[in-house]
Amino acid sequence: MKFKTAMTLFALLFVMALSLAPAAADGHCPQEGGTFTIGVDTFLPMDPNTAAHDWTFYAITNINSMLFRIESGQPVGDLAESWDISEDGTVYTWHIRPGMMWHDGNEIFPEGESREVTAHDVVYSIYRQYDDESSIMAADLRNLFVSAEATDDYTVVLTLSGPDAIMYDKARGLTFTAIVAKEAIEHYGDDYGLNPLGSGPFEFVSYSPDEEVVLRANEDYYIDPCLDEVIFRVMPDVPAAMIALEAGDIDWWGAVTPGDDVGRFLDNEDMTVINFGCPVATRLYMSVDKAPFDDVRFRKALSHMKDGNAINAALRGPTHVKGAGTAGPGVAGYVEGLYDEYHSYDPELAMSLLDELGIVDSDGDGWREMDGELLEIPMFAWNSDPAPDYVAAIVDAGAQVGLKIRSEIADPGTNNARRIDGEWGIYLGQGWCGEGGTNALWGRNGWISTLGYEDEEIFNLLDMSAQNLDEESREAQLQAATTRVAALYFEPAFGFFNIFTVKNNYVKDFFGGEWTLNLVTDDHNVWINEDER
Amino acid sequence: MKKYILRRVILMIPLVIGITTVTFALIHLIPGDPVELMMSNTRQMTQQEIDRIRDKLGLNDPLPVQYVRYVTNLLKGDMGISVRSRSAVSYEISQRMPDTIILTVTSIVLVLVFALPLGILSALKRGTWIDTAAMTFALFGVSIPAFWFGIMLMLIFGLHLDWLPTVGQGKTPIEFARSLVLPSVTLSLILLGLVTRMARSSMLEVLSLDYVRTAHAKGMGARRVNFRHALPNALIPVLTVISGQFASLLGGAVVIEKIFGWPGIGRLAVDAIFARDYLVVTNTVLVFSIMVILVNLANDILYSYIDPRIRLQ
Numbered sequence: 001m002k003f004k005t006a007m008t009l010f011a012l013l014f015v016m017a018l019s020l021a022p023a024a025a026d027g028h029c030p031q032e033g034g035t036f037t038i039g040v041d042t043f044l045p046m047d048p049n050t051a052a053h054d055w056t057f058y059a060i061t062n063i064n065s066m067l068f069r070i071e072s073g074q075p076v077g078d079l080a081e082s083w084d085i086s087e088d089g090t091v092y093t094w095h096i097r098p099g100m101m102w103h104d105g106n107e108i109f110p111e112g113e114s115r116e117v118t119a120h121d122v123v124y125s126i127y128r129q130y131d132d133e134s135s136i137m138a139a140d141l142r143n144l145f146v147s148a149e150a151t152d153d154y155t156v157v158l159t160l161s162g163p164d165a166i167m168y169d170k171a172r173g174l175t176f177t178a179i180v181a182k183e184a185i186e187h188y189g190d191d192y193g194l195n196p197l198g199s200g201p202f203e204f205v206s207y208s209p210d211e212e213v214v215l216r217a218n219e220d221y222y223i224d225p226c227l228d229e230v231i232f233r234v235m236p237d238v239p240a241a242m243i244a245l246e247a248g249d250i251d252w253w254g255a256v257t258p259g260d261d262v263g264r265f266l267d268n269e270d271m272t273v274i275n276f277g278c279p280v281a282t283r284l285y286m287s288v289d290k291a292p293f294d295d296v297r298f299r300k301a302l303s304h305m306k307d308g309n310a311i312n313a314a315l316r317g318p319t320h321v322k323g324a325g326t327a328g329p330g331v332a333g334y335v336e337g338l339y340d341e342y343h344s345y346d347p348e349l350a351m352s353l354l355d356e357l358g359i360v361d362s363d364g365d366g367w368r369e370m371d372g373e374l375l376e377i378p379m380f381a382w383n384s385d386p387a388p389d390y391v392a393a394i395v396d397a398g399a400q401v402g403l404k405i406r407s408e409i410a411d412p413g414t415n416n417a418r419r420i421d422g423e424w425g426i427y428l429g430q431g432w433c434g435e436g437g438t439n440a441l442w443g444r445n446g447w448i449s450t451l452g453y454e455d456e457e458i459f460n461l462l463d464m465s466a467q468n469l470d471e472e473s474r475e476a477q478l479q480a481a482t483t484r485v486a487a488l489y490f491e492p493a494f495g496f497f498n499i500f501t502v503k504n505n506y507v508k509d510f511f512g513g514e515w516t517l518n519l520v521t522d523d524h525n526v527w528i529n530e531d532e533r
Numbered sequence: 534m535k536k537y538i539l540r541r542v543i544l545m546i547p548l549v550i551g552i553t554t555v556t557f558a559l560i561h562l563i564p565g566d567p568v569e570l571m572m573s574n575t576r577q578m579t580q581q582e583i584d585r586i587r588d589k590l591g592l593n594d595p596l597p598v599q600y601v602r603y604v605t606n607l608l609k610g611d612m613g614i615s616v617r618s619r620s621a622v623s624y625e626i627s628q629r630m631p632d633t634i635i636l637t638v639t640s641i642v643l644v645l646v647f648a649l650p651l652g653i654l655s656a657l658k659r660g661t662w663i664d665t666a667a668m669t670f671a672l673f674g675v676s677i678p679a680f681w682f683g684i685m686l687m688l689i690f691g692l693h694l695d696w697l698p699t700v701g702q703g704k705t706p707i708e709f710a711r712s713l714v715l716p717s718v719t720l721s722l723i724l725l726g727l728v729t730r731m732a733r734s735s736m737l738e739v740l741s742l743d744y745v746r747t748a749h750a751k752g753m754g755a756r757r758v759n760f761r762h763a764l765p766n767a768l769i770p771v772l773t774v775i776s777g778q779f780a781s782l783l784g785g786a787v788v789i790e791k792i793f794g795w796p797g798i799g800r801l802a803v804d805a806i807f808a809r810d811y812l813v814v815t816n817t818v819l820v821f822s823i824m825v826i827l828v829n830l831a832n833d834i835l836y837s838y839i840d841p842r843i844r845l846q
Contacts, residue, residue, distance in 0.1 A: 039700075042804075044617065044618050044619075045618050045619060045620050047619065050619040133585055133586075133588075133589045134585070134586045134589035134590060136586075190614070190619065190620075190621075191620070191621075191624075193618075193619065193620065194620060194624070208628065208796060209618070209620075209624075209625060209628045209629065209796060209801075210628075210629060210790075210796035210797070210800060210801065210804075211632075211701065211702060211794070211795075211796035212701060233700060233701050233794060234794055234796070235700055235794040236791045236794070236800070236804075237791045237792045237793075237794070239684060240683075240684060240687060240699065240700065240791075240792045240793065240794070241700070241794075243684070243687045243688060243691060243692050243699055244687075244691070244699040244700045244794075246692055247687075247691050247692040247695065247699050249691070249698055249699045249700050249701070250700070411565070411807055412565075412570060412807065413563065413564065413565020413566070413570055413807060413808075413809045414563065414564045414565055416565055416566065416569050416570060417564030417565045417566065418564065420566065420569065421564075
């Protein structure tokens, strides 16, 4: 009897333990159903050709299948079960997962009349991005693209003119090439983004601009989603969004969480703070082709006159990461110790460099002059927090060494226009995440080329690394580019900030640390514990 | 009356043309590039990629060419394409217009229901604690910034009491009504204080006029004097204030729409200005202008019904 009781208890405990375990890959859900509400600050129509917006891709990557998705920074199969790369890195052979069906029960495919997603759909989707000159297909992939061909229903051969090392980058390459159905594109035309149709784990239900997007579970997906419904709720006001998150009106804040709130949520046992693992740099750019910025000593003086690390720590709170360079810790090309080597706080050195340049206070009014005239430098920044505070800190640091810096805060459009026109001054800037970001910023025709940032050696290093599939030598090339940027430009750095998002703990088995949102994968199947909500 | 309305409607045409031309020119004069802005904070694009997209979208054409194309398309009923969302501008506006109207009208109804009686009561009970309380409330309404008040309401009724949703719109009529409470109360705050004070002073002014004294002297009941004779005359300046504030409410709705995640045309316009989405800006201003003109027209018509001495010519 005792044995039977013990066995019964054991069996019961076993069942209970199973029910508490995370979702298994076979689609088992500890608790089926429920709505997962995601807060985002803005949302655009869901056409992968035009949706130049990360949060919009959260929905796209759940509606449409991609060839691959990114998990823990690595590409894993999605629509493509597997793929091979030729030795020279120019030919990708993608093996498409059989049995993937387009969503049905809609205008394109009525209930039960869907068809299988084939290699021809993949080829169509790639060419749709390539042929549309206004699409957001990355230039480096476009430049390397030779052809995409379906050799049979389940095999796609992508040929490039050279290897592409950033094919899987967070924001470049094929990461955002969603596979679309030709029938849907032809039917909806320019309105496809308002009526997206895919083969992913969730089907599109409705889109209300500036309000919400509703998706429902696709029961025909090769893994059964635990959730019934996913809602993307647009919340442009971040403080209000934080209240909504705590009130449980949204379950995950999918956009960047401000430093102050991160600190608060880290102490909240009902919440989990998720790190995207791709720190973003805050730094200064200058008109390096114009005096006095064209002299490295002046740039060096600007770098050493401020305590960037302290400023960044104060303004970014717990999201602050000490460091400098074109890429942050954890990203290819990061060089440790760069900050101390090039950007340490040394106002004495800054003053002596300015003196050496002849930028001195000759009339005794406390401000330095250049060629006999007061040197008053405008500092440009955008008008949202914490940018104006960085400017105030630089104005103050300048005053400490006798350099008059004038704050010029404007809306992002005006600020960008000044940069494009190459207006003389200092610019507050933020880096971009990932290697693709490094290339887009510092590479040929890069984002800051209008300010005179043109260095053939940096361009070559970045070009070479973008086509170098050998991880070790590529890392060395990226680090060399990063170091040269620091040494050549003395790009005054403040440090990095981590991108954090926050979820309520009743959201289970959630893998939210990527730019592509993976709610249902071989390893993860998000579910909501309604008892804890 | 019909002739008057027709003339006002015809007069709208040059006004609207002028507004669209000025808006189109002004928004293009502001520095900034829509494609650049679209890309700069999200996907990582080089200048070369941005230039290619600009060219494709016709943004490199001379301004007069872009304007002629805009007007020609507008006359055909096509408001153009939003650079930011790549959707039809008419779709963008039509999706948000009902939400803005619901929010604004609900707020005006709240004002009429609460502020108007309060102001009148305050005038009738001048010098009493009711008057003091009403004026304190009015002062609160005028002084408190709407964005702060909205956040406080969210914290109290959404987070701590959990009575009302903090964001979004409910799907069922009851859920929708619940989600409308906080934004409409916050928006009405802008007008509540103003209308309460206006109704009080207007009523006090009318109550001191000779004809009211005469009515009292004739032995007419206080209720009849106050509500039959004084009130209609006191209402005219109040109505003027409300209609005049309609545009302000639409503008004020931007902040409220943003805080409560309420999709509205005001938010669309502001986002479009920041994104330099030229056609969305020009067309939302066009729609705003038409709405304000029509509200003013309706107000003029209403005057003639409230006070038959006013004849529309």
